[in-house]
Amino acid sequence: MSGSDDLPPARKNPFSPMAVARIPDDFQEDLDPADVTIATDATRQAVAHLDSYLEGPADTGTVFAVLGDYGTGKTHLAVRLVQHARRVLDDPTRALYLEATADSFIELYRRFMQRLGREGVRAQVSDYYADIVADSLQSTGLTADTLDWLGSRQLEPQEVVERLGLMESALLRKVQDTLRQVTNNKDFGTALTLLLRPGFEHAVWSWLLGGAPDQVLVERGITTPIDTEVAALEAMGVFALLFGGRRRRFVLALDELDKIFSADKQPQAQTMAAFQTLLQVFAKAGACLVLCGLPEFRAVLPPAVRQRIPYTVTMSGLSHAQVREFIVRAQGGRGLAPFTPETVRYLRDVAGGNTRNVVRLCHRVFRLVDDRARETGDPDTTATDDMVRQAARELFGSLSADDLDGAVRRLLDANGWEYWHNHLLGTGEDSKAEFWVTFPDHDGGCAVLLEGSLLDNDDVTRVMRRLSAVREAEPDAQVVVLVNGVLTDGVAIQLREPLGRDPLVFSERSFAEDFKALVGATGFRAEQDPVSALRQRMDQLSRQQAGIYGFIEQLAEHVDGVRTSSDRQFSAIGRQLNLLVSAAPGRTSPESRLPGEVERLFRDAVDAVEGIVQVDLMLGEAFDFAPPRTQEAVHRRLRTPEFTDAAAKAILIQKAVLAFRAALSEWYRTQADSPDAEDRLEQLCGIYDDIVEFLPLFELDPLFTLPPWSARAGGLVVDANQTTRRNRVHDALRNLSPRVQRAVVKGLHEH
Incomplete structure (x- = not known):
């Protein structure tokens, strides 16, 4: 072929570049055909535990853990378990997936309540009310049809009470007594009953979300907010009892619990005891609790808590046969090509069977094969071990x-x-x-x-x-x-x-x-x-002490540099913020502003990258008649190849995020209401994923070893908070497109 214009278009890559489990917010759509699930011993074991609960006695609950390393498919399995439970129970409110995105149970509880929703909670309370109304009507001579309509909720209990002139206050007192017995909590029995009375919904819901109790609640004895970890765990147990009561089933999958339970940050003894009680409550309520996380999550639990988790499912790597099955199914059953049995075996070994790494390698090798086929004009080009090695080195680099x-x-x-x-x-x-x-x-x-x-x-x-x-x-x-x-x-x-x-x-x-x-x-x-x-140990302690003193001196110099340049820094930050606000597409323009959660995701991503690069800030200060010390600090950074290479990649990532945001803003303006809106949204997310695939986050690591820019500390001083800065950037950028897609789709459904 004579030029790139003569090359045939690239084939659609059937493998995900990010290999991240898609988490639908409502879980009600059919499974994505491209989201292939391969049956493994772990998945079969987990489904068997869930089926044993769903098919067993209605008043028997269970707890089991799903443990595995990064990329082994824990989230994918948790989502599938929730979808399976919803199909069996035929009620979407009775199976929930929740991701622990914060480091405390307080935020996890608030997200739990938001997922349940005010109307969902009110519907559960209304069911108890309907039972009490039906019991009171048994001796009135009403037809069986009327009672059946009430039981099936074709008639709401409030409607029946009003039409028949029943004594509402007496019935609500029975509801309150029942809920106090069910939840074993006086405050919740009172508050939940108030959801049935007009005018109290806002006050009750605000308190349930962790707010200070309104005066109307204080007057009824509710004086304590749900704002501690112990209170949050107790409240989650209350709703397990509420939803699992009346011999009905309730499934809750909690994912990424290692963010709360870890060796570095173990919850306090009171919190651990409250978590143990939560496990007991779920079993007592006839509910099912699925706990997912890294293996270290279970390791930090005390023995008394581990004993309350009777079953553990451990995720393992895919076998060679399972990788072959995955490739064939991901390609719509069209066969293994362009892979061969030999390259599949080698690819699996390179990935160590890790599901995420297998998928990402498949994506990259497929693209390499397609590039080679287009260059040579040979449509029968197949994958080679060399391609697998090239893809692995590009994808799985770690630190520089x-x-x-x-x-x-x-x-x-x-x-x-x-x-x-x-x-x-x-x-x-x-x-x-x-x-x-x-x-x-x-x-x-x-x-x-x-x-x-x-x-x-x-x-x-x-x-x-x-x-x-x-x-x-x-x-x-x-x-x-x-x-x-x-x-x-x-x-x-x-x-x-x-x-x-x-x-x-x-x-x-x-x-x-x-x-x-x-x-x-x-x-x-x-x-x-x-x-x-003893002499060896004393010498070792002496060297450790010397190292600590050196670090303290280095840190003191860094703090002193920040202090002496603070006035200039605040001035420069102000100028650069104004520049960023005016330059970034759609940052302040009201007509192009995105919905709140979508806008936040983009803002966090852009700000996280800006926080580690700060090129505009550094160059702006350099041209602001800066003293020689500042000029030398600029030169030191620019003379460091690791900094310039990583900064260039960071800026490209930031530009890709801004371009993604601008394209999504245009999608909202012109396509959000079209019949194929979600397909176009998926295409935009795929374009972003294909771009950032060439800009892996580990290549930004040299930027984390540098402190935030300041005139004196602008050199290669190691920042004590580099792990925090790395985590912030990774949290903001990793899996950005799936999170944006979920936020957009959720907003559309709510609208």
Whole structure:
């Protein structure tokens, strides 16, 4: 072909670039045909637990946990369980999915109430009222049809009471007494009954959402707001009793509970006790509670709480056969091509069977095949192992080399270990250890070798060559191979024997503990005498203290720099905010402003990127007749290739978000009311996903090691809050298009 214009159009990629579970807000639409579900042992086990509850005695509840690492399909399974329960129960109000997006049960409870909805709660209370009205009419001689209409809600209980002139106050007192018995809570019995009386709905609903009780509630003895974690958990139990009462079933799936329960942030003892009570209440109420999260979620629970979770489903990786089945079904049953059985097997091994990684690799390899077919004119081009390796290296990078180097340095310093950096142990380049850790009264040392992804035999050969060179120079050396990327099972098996252990794969969640344990174990000598051990420990504590003092001095310098330039910073921030507001498409224009939740998602994404780049702020200050110190700080950042490369990618991401927002604003203006509006919305989201696929978030990591811009601290000083800044950016940008799509569709349905 002579030029790009002669190339045939790219085929539609049947695989999702983000591989994120779609979470419909109302769960009432049919399953997305493109959202393939593969039956695994874990999914069958989870469905069996749910079916056992749905088909069992009406007054028997259950609790079970779904645990798995990132990308193993926990959310996908939770959504499917809720949809399955809704089909069986034929009542959408009786099965709910809830994601723990905050770090406390207070916000989770508020979102739980919003999902139930005021009318949904009122309908449950009205059912109790209808039962009481029907009981009172049994001896009045009314026809069975009338009672059936009341029982089936063709007649509302209020309508029956009014038409027959029944004593409403006496009936409502019975409702209140019943609800107090059902919920085992006087305040809720009173408040829920008031939902049946005109004029009280707003006050009751405001209190149920956590607001201070209105005077009309205070007069009836309700004086305490639902604004603590213990109160929030108690309230969720109340609604389990309300919805699960009358021998009816209720299913609640709570996802991502590791955001609340983690080793870094364990709830207080009172909160943990209240959570244990919640589990007991669900079982007592005849309801089903599904708890989803990372394995660490269950690990931090005390034994008394774990005993209240009788069943645990553990997500595992996909097998080779399951990956083949997924590819065929994702392509509409048209077969495996352009993949081959051999590349499918290799792709599964590279992804480690992780569902999300499998889908993302399929998407990228399909695109590489399509590009090759268009370039060569050969429509029968098939996937190769080289394409899988290329896709893996593009997708699954972790930290930059410099960032990983810095992370290892900080851990070694924090533990007081003596080390040499980029130390040549022998004469050849292969004998170089990125870190050579030595121990007092200990022969040899520990060589830490940093590697990128290890995918094939060439990678094995390179690592083995380095191992041989290190051990030839230092026969007593222990070796830790730290992999910054992907490690396939085949490579791990080949390296296990010569290393004496598997290579350590960098994972932000567990790296610090795993690395400390590995290096610490190499420095332990059981036969060391007590005096030497004490001297070694004192030296280590001294080095740790020196490292802490150095960090404090560095932090003090950073704070001092921020303080001395504060006036100039506030002035510059004001100018740049004005510039951003005037330049960003649709940020302030009333006619193009998006609905509230949609606008917030875009605003958070744009602001999060601006917070780590701050190029406009930095350059604006540089041209504001800044002193030489500020000019030098600008030069230091611009002389750092890692900063300029990451900043360029961040700006491209920000521009993509703004372009996505502008396109969505135009969609609202011209297409939101058209019959194919949701199809066009899906296309816009797909375009955004295809763009940011080339801009993975891990490539922004160099920006997180820099502090927020200031004249003095504009250099390469490590920011103590870099994890917080990384989390903010990842939370704002990760899975942006699915969250935008859900918010838009929800707004349209409500409208």
